[in-house]
Amino acid sequence: MYFLTTLVCAIIAGVLWFFYRDRKALHLDVLTITYGAATLMWLIDCIFSAADGEPFLSFNDPKDGWIALASFVGGIFFWLVLSFILNNNKKDEVK
């Protein structure tokens, strides 16, 4: 379930990045890469699960919804923290 969540988030972030590509301070590339990387990692996890005979996508675990929500919030948190750091990093300009 979290694989699908991050996939949808990566697509939405990618579309936003395309439309707001001139607004560099938003760092939407970071958000897209964050969700995209997690999607690829969970895709591999799903493939290995399927190879072991388990279902490719599972919706049975009651924890799945919370994990999907935590993944979404975690991605946003990671993006906000990194954007704040990148926007306030004046070291290169000084050099």
Add this chain to the structure above:
Amino acid sequence: MACFVVSAAVGVGTAVARHVVKRHENKLELEGKVQLPEKFGSDVKWSKKLGYLELVLFAGSFLLAIEHILHGEVIPYPPFLAKATPDQFGEMLHEMGTVGVAMFAVLFVAWAVGVFVVDYFKFKKRTAKAKLTEASVK
């Protein structure tokens, strides 16, 4: 179990490599040895390319770490990984060697493709601009 640890560990290595490359680039810049981009792939600095690899590895590992924490596979006390017990250690290493390495390989390939595409478009744009300038001079 601990599949994300592989990518996180490579991320640390990438961060060190990026720092070294950045220092080298800064040194060349201070010495005035920086040349204008000529070859394919020289439009974007390697420190920036490695920065993107670092981001890919750490971002993916961060979100997977959240999932592992919520599944109780990562614990807040030593040995920090629930399966890092003598009887389950082999199983954990096997998962790191299969799923973890496959995850890293896919992320690396995705990064390499992204870098190649960006380099290709930048190179194409630069050569087109150079041809246009040459034609206008003539």
